[in-house]
Amino acid sequence: MREVRGALAEVRGAWETAGAQFVKWRREPVVVQSVRSAAAATIAYVVAVRLSPEPAPLTAPLTALLVVQVTLYATLTTGIRRVNSVLAGVIIAIGFSVLVGLTWWSLALLILASLAVGHLVRVSEFVPEVAISAMLVLGVTRVGDTAWARVLETLIGAVVGLGCNLLFAPPVWVGAAGESIEDLARRVRQLLLRMGEEAAGRTPVAHATARLHEARRLDHDIVEVDAALKQAEDSLRLNPRVREGLLHRVVLRTGLDTLEICTVVLRVLARSLTDLAKAREPEPLFEAQTGAAVEQLLSEVADAVVSFAVLVTTDVSVSAESAESRLAAELTTAAATRDKLAGLLLEEVQRDARQWQLHGAVLTEVNRILDELDTEHRSRRLLEELDRCTREQRESWPRITRLRRRLHVPRQLRRKRNRRPAS
Template identity: 40%
Template sequence: MVRWWRGLVSRELARLRRDGRAAVLWSLRITVAATASYVVASQVFPGSQPLLAPLTAMLVVQVTPISLLASGIDRVVAVVAGVALAVAFAAVVPLEWWSLGVLILVSITLGQFLRLRENLVEVAISAMLVLGVGAIGAEAAAGQRIAETLVGAAVGIIATMVFPPKVATADAGRAIDGLADEVGELLTRAAGELDTMAEEEPQRLAGAAREWLGDARRITHDIPLVGATLLRAEEGRRLNVRAVRAPQVEPGLRQGLEALEHTAVAVRGLMRSVADAAEGGWLDEDAEDQPGDVLRDLAEAFRELANGVDAFGALVRHEGAAQTGPGRDDVARLRDAQDGMQRAAARLDAAMVEARHPDVVELYAATRTTVRRLQHELALDERVRRQLRLRPHRRMPTRGAARRRSTGDWPAPTGPDDETQVMPQLSDEPPADQS
């Protein structure tokens, strides 16, 4: 228990050191925007307490620069639609339980028709607040509510443009590395259990394989959450002045996520093959193939796969951290892991030739196929090719740039790991053989 608490405290302290400054700046951005919108609305409506303005500013500022325009417009449309309905209702019916129900029903239906997304409920909220004023003051409350919303949305947009949020590539890199860690931990744990079963009880493979398959399914189901983090990082670059001088690492992160997604699916298929093969009779003591040898071969292959996935995830995470970038150690580690997977593939080929039971041959073949798939997905060359395809289109080079290209007058790359610089900063077109 003491060790668990120490681990929890150490993790939280590490998270505080890593994200503390960004969290404080985020809180300050929202606070400044809300306070400024309240001050402006107070000047427009003296003697009132325009709390809707800071509320709108807080909601608008909590988005990326590219989406804040749509969020602000949707919120204004939602408020205008709600107060218009409230004015019409207040002029016809009193505030009763049935009228409130009808108003909410009509408001929600209208919001869906207008496709207001997350601001859908704001139509009904605005209508209820204005209807509560009554028929006499409904028009005045409606006008002030719309004006406060406009003030809050305007201040929120200005605050986001002047003080934009950071480009969250580092967060996306950590999320992608987290996916790699989950896959690597599954493979490492499975390898350890295979070693134990090889020495003691090979018959436990069926139950363990079902657990591994369940974990692999959970990992693949969580991939959309990682994709959402990367999408926020990609959207955060657009219309963000802080992204002008930041390196564009999003294509590398997108390629890393795609490679790890394919890897997770391949590992899930491998666990399915292990679970199916575990139902055969080759685990009996009198079988032609030695179950212990087969399980040890699988364990060694799983370890090499885990090393490759972990090395690839670390490389993507460091590339997402624009202030550091990938280092030579990351590249060397991934190359060593590729060599390890190549050795594992050779061992599986040799073992498959000597196998006798059909289920064992099929299990070796499935494992060999997975190794080959991960060799392709996690290879540096494949990473470069995919990033070039994911690179956004750039305008045609100038005539002077074309002359420099034709003469080959380019300065030498200066990055620490030129083979991982996936978007050449000097060339505007990908090589013909990599397109």
């Protein structure tokens, strides 16, 4: 009986593991993109077989494959550019077929003209598609029929690709971007803890140099988080399921900017500790009491970095308030430890002033990280970024801005505004 129960428990655990893995795969951008693209391409081919005069209308699935993206915003923009590129190539091919036909020199002129027109119509990455469409249409005998068939297949692929994203709404990738930001904060925390432990004792130059290399590798992590954040920003645009998409984008973007500044300062801090290790070898970096204060301060700063990341990626207002309170308390504690460390460093410099520049640099760099994490500084940064984004939207779309104002302002209030100038 026990063996049966054990076997059932193992099976249940295997099913739970498989279910968790399946949920993880569903959230993977590569899996979502592959399934969505394959389905859209297949549907586009089935529709094109019935509507297109061509025996093998492969342009439709090719267009759907290129149009369908992970986010709705990318799908819309890609579909428009794709259709424009094909139409431009078809028009150029029709003109060349009427005037000169297909020869080696007309093919060269056709390619040059297509690439030039592609840049003029601003189809971005689909500039080669203009030349490809023109060559395929010019190389057949019945130019007119093939040209319109290619246009029809392109429209079918674009419509099917757009319909797939409208019917099966793409996910909002804010959660994935938030996880990337929190992972980056945890890596920063681990590095700060290791630096603090080594600063409290006798640190070999090789260890300090290794910490410097780790701080430099954080730049690659910033690039990966930035890519995830760009995908999240695209998923928030033109998404009917999202309210206050601009606010979400600004909160995440400013949070990543702050962490990026902290990583830069952390790299400078690691360089200062490395120079201090070279200058004081084989002695400890600091005296015993001062080293303990440095370790405590870096530990408190590490906790504040993680709390800041949690605050940035938290949506619920209650959780955000608790995260902000925790961050404020940790920053207050770290500021007190910083003041204590400043006094200890002053006493140490008065006794031995050989490395006073490096001691002052360590204190200054930690202070910069605390200033970047400060809640008031973040509030000002958010307001400035929101004002800038709102101003750019008003300048880019003045008519839409005026329409929104009219729709959001109540009728009675509009009547009062209209009466005031008359009075």
